Amino acid sequence: MTGIVDFLIVLLLLTNLRILGSSRIPACISAVALQGVLLAVILVSLSSEPLWGGTAAFALLLLAVKGVVLPWLLRRAMRDASVTREVEPFVDFSTLLLLGGGLMGLSFLIARPLQVSAPPSTEKGLLPSAFFTLLTGLLVIITRRKALTQVLGYLTMENGVYLFGVSQAIREPLLIELGILLDVMAAVFVMGIVLFQINREFDHIDTDRLSVLKE
């Protein structure tokens, strides 16, 4: 089992780097969708007992929401706003990838002491990758200009939070996760609507040009 989980975790880390390093928005959306699928698979492969109905249902739900519904929503928003590329981010992509590598190291450093207090059955790679996903999301939010990519960053960050929850409370994650899922759904809906409206009003979705409202 461990081998599979490790493999999945490495895949997850790679999707993070993909999100960081890609300028094309459809590719980013696919990466985030892949992350959702990976999360669902990790959840299933971690439950050591014979698959319990609840966990299976939850994994399916996760797959549906994160792997299908949200990407579909985002693709539609992208089409509506007719944006496909993130041009000129605040930090260029190669630097971003380097930063991402640094953050990965940092995540392993941070996660080491927490490994001690986590439940003994926890996989070794789970905690650092959770941190790394979270930090990647933050980094994306910070460095991108388009509102759409910021939504992507938010989703990535949320995936990290979810992974953290899985690693800490493997027994009863359902209740918490359902709550988070609902939250994300609502947030993405709101953001989609706002995006659409901003685009119709201003003909662009560059957030840095909305800074007149700061006072």
Next chain:
Amino acid sequence: MGAILAFAAAGTVAWSGRPMVIPIPWAIPFGSLSFGVDRLSAFFLFPIAMVGGLGAVYAGGYLRRSSGVQAPRFFWFFYSIFFAFLLLVVTARNGLLFLMAWEGRSLASFFLVMVEHREPTVRSAGWTYLIAAHLGTACLLALFILLGDRNPTQDFEGFGVSGREGIRSLLFLLALIGFGVKAGMVPWHVWLPEAHPAAPSPVSAVMSGVMIKTGIYGLLRIMMFLGEPTLWPAWWGWTLVGLGALSGVGGVLLALAQKDLKRLLAYSSVENIGVISLGLGLWLCGVRVGNPAMAALGLWGALLHVWNHAVFKSLLFMSAGAVAHATGTRSLDRLGGLIHGMPFTSLAFFAGSVSLCGLPPFNGFISELLLYGSALAGILQPEGLRRIPVLAVGALGLMGGLALACFATAFGIGFLGQARSEEAAQAHEVSFLIAVPMGVAAVVCLGIGLMSPLAVAFTSFAAFDLMPILPGVIRVGGWEIPALFQRILVANVALCVMLVVLMAARRILLLHRRVEESSTWDCGYAAPTARMQYTASSFIWDILAMARVLRPRVKECRPLGLFPRSARLGTEEQDIFQRLFYNRLWRGIERCSDRLRRLQEGRNQIYVLYLALTVLALLLWKLGFSQ
């Protein structure tokens, strides 16, 4: 409406009367909301209940015809809350409850100050007050967190620090600043002369009379938790004496220069807080050097002065309010001759002034005598810390003299002589509801003065918990204390009798003669005008000329030549601390905040960056290097 107001007043008084019957220790634990009245609380409950009740009655009369207060219901709402929280502050037995009551009290009084919010000066005064109150509370918050960190319930019973001296000194400093702001000690007093004149008179009576005393109460309460009194470091005492002397002399000098009657009274409150903290400082010094007479007399004097000041200052504020009510002005330069139109109010103001100046047979005399006794006991001791009481005696003497000058001005200019304006000439006597509380307060002033042995006995009862060493008989320079006060009692009664006899004799002697009345200060002219009198500025000029430190702004045009045509003299006083210290401080803060404004960039990304950096730093700090 009048009936409702009267009912509210009566209800408040009836309610306030209740705690008076339980001066013995008792406590009702109620979860974390525990109340209790111990000796110290009971001592402070008396003036709060009395002044609060009197203020309510007074407000009943004051609001009825007042034009300034637009919303009586608003006023009553916050007055009741204010009063309830005041009572709660001294009865709370739990740190959290205490802080809540403290904060609620500050907020309620802020709204009371803002009652006449249509005037811009009132608004700025209210904001000053609110800021000062919150700065004080910030200190208190830190204080209670430090006090209760080993004590999960925050109950007073579990408090008590026996740790290192550094911690205790830190706590003492926090308490001094936090409660000193509320009490109005000198470096932190600037809110007081703004807020008191701005508030309606019944509110200023309660604020000045008892609210600032809760600062003293808090300080004493915290002192109870700071370990064994004999281990307190000596500099606590010095600090309190120094602050007291500074507050006292500074307060009275600034009071001298005021021409607004209520502002003058507010500065005089600063002075009296100085007297009280001087007494507390003497107590600390006395405890430190093991001189029981000095310690006991200092503490008793301070506590008794708390009572006295509560009574006479509320009396003075109530009379000032009556004057403002009757004439529509508070400026001394527009008053004068009020004794003809408002004899009762003048008498009340006179009684208050005499008490404040510490003249027998009124109550101020007793407490100041106790303080002098304490300082004297300190001077007479063979060795150790003798310079402190000498300083205290000097400061006390200076304060007494200057207070006398100050109130001679206030009474002489405001109430004697001729009316300086149309309004003052047409002043009318106050209504019954206003007169009653003033009368009661004046009688209490005289009563405490005459019943001094009783008052001192009750003070020593209240101070019992704070006195580590209590000898059977306290003597100062050959006088035993109870015997001394019995003699004073006799002397006071004799003085009163003598006064009555003299007045009766004057009446009898003049019975069958023709008495001619003429106006004061007519200088022998046949047709004098009111402008020939001393004004407040000119009356006080000689003293102010000595006090150059305060840098009064003088507009002076001396008479020149043999037949001078015109001359004028005007003084204007802005608080020196306000001018030299606080204004600069605020400007500095403003500059720093302007610099901080660059942080507010307007970009989402930057804000998230701040968040992310903070989270990363915290994570690294907590987890990264913990091996």
